[in-house]
Amino acid sequence: MKSKEDIRVSLIQTHLVWENPKANLVEFSRKLEQLYGITDLxxxxxxxTTGFSMHPEELASDEKIYKHLKAHAKKGGFAIYGSVMFQEGNRYVNRGIFMRPNGTYTLYDKKHRFTLAGEQKVYDSGxxxxxxxxxxxxxxxxxxYDLRFPVFARNTQDYDVLIYVANWPVPRVNAWDALxxxxxxxxxCYAIGVNRTGVDGSGMDYNGHSQVYNVLGEESIEHPWENQNIKTVLLKKEHVLKLRSKLRFLEDRDPFTLI
Known part of the structure; x- marks a missing residue:
């Protein structure tokens, strides 16, 4: 895949059908098809596929989800990132899947489990x-929940974009915006957050506020965005490189290592 200086990123902010993988996959297939050929990610x-559920038995995805995302990524000519409850052997993880259009993928298992909901009792940690x-x-x-732990996101790898996918509820949405x-x-870097909308099976309410912030913390989407919709934003590599060259703040980081 050739490098691109500017990339289009599409954020899908939507309701989720509680603990119903089939219904959610059908709906996301419809939404992904709308984006074929017009975006990069x-x-x-x-x-x-389920909403933020602590009941992965009979609901967790297996490797079939890779094939599902691969088919859409290939047809659409874009990469896809999102997370699912995933069963691997006799354990469950909250797994982020970054699927590229050529069928290769990168996996990330959620590090910080949300103890307030008992996520640590159900899912293993990345x-x-x-x-x-x-x-x-x-x-x-x-x-x-990784969003609350800045050390884990510390930019020592010279990355360009930080992505958070979430089920972040209304009572704490101000923290989502600020963090x-x-x-x-x-x-x-660019920081992208994609949150859901609607009400889940536990009665928790979500109002989105999905957003893309640039290096200076400026919003790319009119705030607040609370309805079901798809927004596409253009990211410019020059924006990142120019400001990092001019404002060399990352060079002044305190040295330490995570153990």
Missing amino acids: VILPEMF KQPVIADYLGWKFNLQIC LKARAIENM
């Missing part, structure tokens, strides 16, 4: 940040 919410290379860009793949913007500024 499509981002879906966290656990896009071990480290994961970078996906695509079209000459480096994407740091993260999931929801996503902060991650962009402190890491001198």
